[in-house]
Amino acid sequence: MKKPLSALAAGTLVLGIAEFMIMGILPNVANGLGISNATAGHLISAYAIGVCFGAPMLVLARKFALKNILLALVGIMVLGNFCAAIAPNYHFMMLARFVSGLPHGAYFGVASIVALKLAPKGKTALAISIMISGMTIANLFGVPLGTTISTLLSWRAAFFLTSMCGLAALFLVFRLIPQVGGIEDTGFKGQFKFLKSIMPWLLIACTLLGNGSIFCWYSYINPLLTEVSGFPEKSISLLMFLAGVGMVCGNMLSGKLSDKFTPAKVATAVQGIIAISLMLIFFFAQYPILSATLMFICTFCLFALGSPEQLLLLQYSKGGEMLGAACVQIAFNLGNAIGAYAGGLPIEGGLPYNYTALVGFPAACLGFILFFTFTIRSKKFSFQ
Template identity: 60%
Template sequence: MKKSLIALAFGTLGLGIAEFTMMGILPYVAADLNISIPVAGHFISAYALGVCTGAPILILARKHPLKRILLVLMALMLIGNLGASLASGYWMLLAARFISGLPHGAYFGVASIVAGKLADKGKNSEAVSIMIAGMTVANLFGVPLGTSLSHLISWRIPFLLVGCWGMIVLYYIWRWVPDVEGLEDTGFKGQFRFLRKPAPWLILGATALGNGGVFCWYSYINPLLTHVSGFSVESVTALMVLAGFGMVVGNLVSGRLSDRYTPGRVGTVVQGMICVILLLIFFLSPYPWLSALLMALCTAGLFAVSSPEQVLIIRVAPGGEMLGGACVQVAFNLGNAIGAYVGGIAASGDYRYPALAGVPFALVGFVLFFIFYKKYQAKY
């Protein structure tokens, strides 16, 4: 495995911990800052807003070398997370979380292009999946570790560690990632030209709705496992590690299969499988080990579609590759927000119902992916 791709994965590892750790430590943050848990949820929204803001700003950096952009984005991650670890109140932490989110989508957009340029011939999708692997490892080890450290010491420790990790990432990107050829400057308007065609909208729609369907269910996985499946509260951390393991395997397997069978075919098949799995979760979640197995399969599917989506959006966005790669992450976060909201409404009846509510979203995501595969995959 190329050291340059490992350096890129180090970056997504830090971003993944920064994004997802907050979901598990809200009670500790709320108690320390003397605010309610719903108000503390604003820190999750601030990060997502940063993601959505940072992606379009990326076009202002289009003339700069890709490696330099990566270094600047990692510096922002470092500053934002160190700021979060030192925040003395609500507004300071809100600002720090917004800054932490700014580089997220932009980093994925630029790193996808760099990974593609560094990939061996015929292994473009696998290279991108290695870059994304850091995000899955963050869910496997980083998030549970951050939650435990917050419980044992302080909620500030995970953000301090991510800030320190940012220094390490800066070094390894500088040392291991070579200077790669930049993109042709198509001008400001040229960055948006690809959005005139239907193909990128199909990918972005499949991303937002497909992920929204999964997050209808996954946003409420804790109460589902404890209240419906009957697992103890103490076992949830181990189950989250299992979910993270599914993400790692799904992402890496998908990368290899996409190079062999095309990203459009793999994305379409996996999205269809997610529809079936969500339906099975609704019916079979009262059976503990079936619930755990289906959870791992669904999280594997969640990241098994990520590599195809990231690869395809670069291919269908000539002249606006960086913006396209970042927009996928905006769509991903938009899907998370919509899914969590709809899932919350469905959960008022029974914690099984968020999975059922996610099925229509996942189904529409499958239809969009299928249309792309049939009409446009051959062109890309």
């Protein structure tokens, strides 16, 4: 199981670098294209729009073998990032970012199904977390590396390296992923039938609220740590590494716990911890050690939600599994965008940066209530 799942993780690694790297090199991209930082910020939105457009297109690929779909999606990753590396102007770069986002949700949808098919009995949630682990490793190592390359060479070199990583992922998928066949073809309309039930909608809402609540605060983590917590600017890189460690640990531990206690219970508990942590950040962000500890807890929880949500949506999207699994990434990206906007409102009003956590607190509480409702409504089921 390890080698094929590692190949799947290579794909999520490329997606993670492509999605998050630009946040660290945005000024370089803006200078290179002759645009303002605010205009360059639209390149982040273009990727998110690509995610939302690309995932529903899976309904058109339902008749193809899963491995072949994965190869096509990784190929689009390579193309999008290569086009970003050679973009001659802002509009071409916008298109390249949109193309880069197209395979994101779709890849997670297909890779989740492949991971389930490859997982041994009793290890399904762990298999999903291994597949997702590439995203956490991207935040831990890939994004800082891309930022360093952008500084030492150019931002174009960073996107070119991402494209080369995509080629490596393409090779690994081709060599290590077996032909596991496709899924049952329920027809075009049958792919959407699962959305008639309230349970998938509860999960989608929980994903959006959970991630959105954290990104209200995390989108402004740098100025919060320096201006409120009092950390020197030179310590931010080390603190971001600590945040990345939290993501890696949260993802792997939640997979193991979900196999032991059920994904619904784990996700509900994690969402509750998020709500408590955000309120504590609001009150205690001025204390450096507490602020750093709470940052670790929140980033831990951010990715601890990933594998339970992915697995639950697969379970509750019979007949439309690829689309269901991809919906997690759509909700994730929408939550990021909405959270960043909402978290910025108190800052624009002149309030300190710890108020970003206060904005996220109600959303986190609502996410907990919905997850608790989901857990009560759902029947006990086995993923074996």
